[in-house]
Amino acid sequence: MVKYIFRRLISLIPLLFGITIITFMVIHLVPGKPTDMETQFNPKVSLEARDRIARLYGLDKPLHVQYADWLKRMASFDFGVSFVDSRPVIEKIRERIPVTLGINLASIILILLIGVPIGISSAVRENSFYDRSMTVFVFIGFAMPTIWLSLILMDLIGVQWGILPVSGIKSLEFERFSFLEKIIDVSRHLVLPVFVSAFAGLAGISRYMRSNMVQVLRQNYIRTARAKGLSEKEVVYKHALKNALLPIVTILGLSVPGLIGGSVIFESIFSIPGMGRLFYESVMARDYPVIMGVLVIGAALTLMGNLLADISYAAVDPRIKLE
Amino acid sequence: MLKIEGLRVKYGADEVVRGVDLAVKKGECVGLVGESGCGKTTVGLSAARLIDARKGKIVSGKILFEGRDILEFDAEGLRKLRGRRISYVFQEPFSSLNPVFTVHEQLKEALREKGKAQEAISEILKSVGLEKISGKKNIYPHELSGGMQQRVMIAMAIASRPDLVILDEPTTALDVSVQNQILELIAELKEKMNLSILFISHDLRIVFSMADRINVMYAGRIVESGPKKDIVSQPRHPYTKGLIGSIPSLKNRKKRFEAIEGKTPLFSDLPKGCKFYPRCKFRIEKCEDEEPAIENISGDHFARCVRAKELV
Amino acid sequence: MNKLILSGAAIVIFFAIVALFAPLLSPYDPGEIDIENILTGPSPEHLLGTDSLGRDLFSRMVYGTRISLLVGLIAVGISALIGVILGSLAGYYGRWVDTLIMRFVDVMLCFPAFFLILAVIALLEPSIINIMIIIGVTSWMGVARLIRAEILSLKERDFIYAEKAIGASDLRIISRHLIPNAMGPVLVSVTLGVAAAILVESSLSFLGIGVQPPTPSWGNILSEGKSVMGAAWWMLFFPGLAIFITVLGYNLLGEGIRENILKT
Numbered sequence: 001m002v003k004y005i006f007r008r009l010i011s012l013i014p015l016l017f018g019i020t021i022i023t024f025m026v027i028h029l030v031p032g033k034p035t036d037m038e039t040q041f042n043p044k045v046s047l048e049a050r051d052r053i054a055r056l057y058g059l060d061k062p063l064h065v066q067y068a069d070w071l072k073r074m075a076s077f078d079f080g081v082s083f084v085d086s087r088p089v090i091e092k093i094r095e096r097i098p099v100t101l102g103i104n105l106a107s108i109i110l111i112l113l114i115g116v117p118i119g120i121s122s123a124v125r126e127n128s129f130y131d132r133s134m135t136v137f138v139f140i141g142f143a144m145p146t147i148w149l150s151l152i153l154m155d156l157i158g159v160q161w162g163i164l165p166v167s168g169i170k171s172l173e174f175e176r177f178s179f180l181e182k183i184i185d186v187s188r189h190l191v192l193p194v195f196v197s198a199f200a201g202l203a204g205i206s207r208y209m210r211s212n213m214v215q216v217l218r219q220n221y222i223r224t225a226r227a228k229g230l231s232e233k234e235v236v237y238k239h240a241l242k243n244a245l246l247p248i249v250t251i252l253g254l255s256v257p258g259l260i261g262g263s264v265i266f267e268s269i270f271s272i273p274g275m276g277r278l279f280y281e282s283v284m285a286r287d288y289p290v291i292m293g294v295l296v297i298g299a300a301l302t303l304m305g306n307l308l309a310d311i312s313y314a315a316v317d318p319r320i321k322l323e
Numbered sequence: 324m325l326k327i328e329g330l331r332v333k334y335g336a337d338e339v340v341r342g343v344d345l346a347v348k349k350g351e352c353v354g355l356v357g358e359s360g361c362g363k364t365t366v367g368l369s370a371a372r373l374i375d376a377r378k379g380k381i382v383s384g385k386i387l388f389e390g391r392d393i394l395e396f397d398a399e400g401l402r403k404l405r406g407r408r409i410s411y412v413f414q415e416p417f418s419s420l421n422p423v424f425t426v427h428e429q430l431k432e433a434l435r436e437k438g439k440a441q442e443a444i445s446e447i448l449k450s451v452g453l454e455k456i457s458g459k460k461n462i463y464p465h466e467l468s469g470g471m472q473q474r475v476m477i478a479m480a481i482a483s484r485p486d487l488v489i490l491d492e493p494t495t496a497l498d499v500s501v502q503n504q505i506l507e508l509i510a511e512l513k514e515k516m517n518l519s520i521l522f523i524s525h526d527l528r529i530v531f532s533m534a535d536r537i538n539v540m541y542a543g544r545i546v547e548s549g550p551k552k553d554i555v556s557q558p559r560h561p562y563t564k565g566l567i568g569s570i571p572s573l574k575n576r577k578k579r580f581e582a583i584e585g586k587t588p589l590f591s592d593l594p595k596g597c598k599f600y601p602r603c604k605f606r607i608e609k610c611e612d613e614e615p616a617i618e619n620i621s622g623d624h625f626a627r628c629v630r631a632k633e634l635v
Numbered sequence: 636m637n638k639l640i641l642s643g644a645a646i647v648i649f650f651a652i653v654a655l656f657a658p659l660l661s662p663y664d665p666g667e668i669d670i671e672n673i674l675t676g677p678s679p680e681h682l683l684g685t686d687s688l689g690r691d692l693f694s695r696m697v698y699g700t701r702i703s704l705l706v707g708l709i710a711v712g713i714s715a716l717i718g719v720i721l722g723s724l725a726g727y728y729g730r731w732v733d734t735l736i737m738r739f740v741d742v743m744l745c746f747p748a749f750f751l752i753l754a755v756i757a758l759l760e761p762s763i764i765n766i767m768i769i770i771g772v773t774s775w776m777g778v779a780r781l782i783r784a785e786i787l788s789l790k791e792r793d794f795i796y797a798e799k800a801i802g803a804s805d806l807r808i809i810s811r812h813l814i815p816n817a818m819g820p821v822l823v824s825v826t827l828g829v830a831a832a833i834l835v836e837s838s839l840s841f842l843g844i845g846v847q848p849p850t851p852s853w854g855n856i857l858s859e860g861k862s863v864m865g866a867a868w869w870m871l872f873f874p875g876l877a878i879f880i881t882v883l884g885y886n887l888l889g890e891g892i893r894e895n896i897l898k899t
Contacts, residue, residue: 018738224476257744
């Protein structure tokens, strides 16, 4: 196991290099230099700032030297300082990460809690009316634009009916609340964002779970379980479920980039102070150091998600353990 | 013990078992032999009501187990029947064992009494020749060889001391060297536990070595049935003759090995008369129009051929 | 043919016709401002109502169809082109070419696609052409993997050996034999890709970094809709519905092809 984790970690090194190279290429190969952009689009940026950027990226040096320098700073998480408020980029990102991860984690849990049972029950009742309705639901889920769903829910539940708050993660009078009230307040703010971010993933997971389960239920060992005189419940929820559930771990790992990328949309719509919104604001303000920082951190989070998924898969599937 | 009467099974539009009668008496080993695709596995699966409902359906007939028709059993009745009274050993041990549960766990499920499971499991594993892993709790199926996996399957099948064991090609997926060991194990367990066995195989030689009675199946029907000695010495159906002729070493070493010519017919496109007619060396005009009924030859020996009495 | 393909194709063809005949179908000029009729609801004069400048929503939606489909199709065209070229190079030549390209794919897949798109847009002008290119350049990885896998399995077939034996060039073998034979799964992936590209474009336009007003696109109409939320439901409802149905159409078509023609 330790050996396996070690081997997986080693295999991440070329990917990390690749990530930094692509990020670096985005800065340098796309026509238009960050320094130009700054002065053109953001009048707030002074000449002094332009010099600072030039120095930060070492734009006067040859490309490979620039890359090496940049990589060195990257290794110590030095992404420079923001153009907007001159705070260190890493600090800005660090305070935004928990909100984004929290919402994504909550939505993953929601996806699993709803999607897995839907997939299983559809598979068990393959081709029944229920199964077909669920397939329709899955198609709707896949096609539903996050923005539209968010806006409609916001309009109906927030604006028209006033049931839930639609902006930010806490109320104005948050500081005066008791601990319990604070929890309730944050939860109320998060209901819509979590629901929206879970919606599309829900369709994917239930569909995946269904096809997995359908396949597993056709396996010979399921027949063996029946032949042993196990009840249908034991056959489905013990023998079939464990086999169908294992690959879900991998899919969760693969869905990390989509979830993080999607956070830009729902965080902007619901004004949630997370990494996605920070990224969006930085793009609008052409705040270069922050954009690059979030890009690298976002990719690193994806890598970590995949790594975690691989390790958990190895931990739960007996067939991998011994390799 | 087990008596199948007029069993008909359909997979979609194809009727793959077209009226099969078969009986297994207490302590007897009955062989069911035929080429792959003749419906013999379906007969076996029907006997424990294990046909996948999405694919196939028992259309008519009776499956009497100790006098009661199991086609009328509800889910709970079937559950109590399976494993405890009738158990099953499948062809491919690797895919028939659940890859994510330990051997220990899977054996435990097959036990009738759950108390003292640990001891009972060691005992059973020893009895199928798996002393090596009898003390180990954390062995997964993929860690075992094919032969050992099949021993586990057999252990699971006998764990609850069933009355009838259905063995469906138990050695086909195994290496030749392992095949004999497994067959010996089965014979030994049969003696020790006084098991009744339905032994399904495409390999007549193996069936000869195991069975007391033999049923030969072709295109969804029994074409010849009788005590082993009658079938070996006096096969009456041309198909049985062909099967015996295709065994190289059994009857006469010098005689050339002959395979039966032609292919098994598709169930969607069966000949009108005798189903074996297109491949038969002894066919006469009559065979083309009418499928013959099964006829008594002598004593307990039956054959489904118009020329059964003259073809000695 | 079956229900999936038929219903998907019906939707796809419907919107294609709308896009093609936009000038004939729209009763007003999509840019025509009418201060007398600001934010009026759906009525016989303005079927889907008007926006905050009094422009006819129906006409803007019809022209928006053009933009959304154009962006979706061209972006996917670009991504398919890159994917097919890189995928077939990797599959055909193997060895270090394969390693290099597939590693590149792995790295690209590490980036949340939407982040990468936004980052590049921050550097470029958000013009329609740029949006198409950016979406294409960040979404080719799936096609590359598919083509590579198909070519790996085709490469060992007899007809390829036969071609080699008569001295056909690599380019000819790849373009005449391997790619056409590997096209099936790519067709599915491309059809589903159009749906994804339309979603991305509308999200970008909604966020104000995609198609720029006054050019109408479903996404930037939604964005206007957000600013008048509570006052004009039609500004939220119709553009979103159009995106939803179009995406649904391409998804149905793609899944239909997968299930019924490729039988996987």
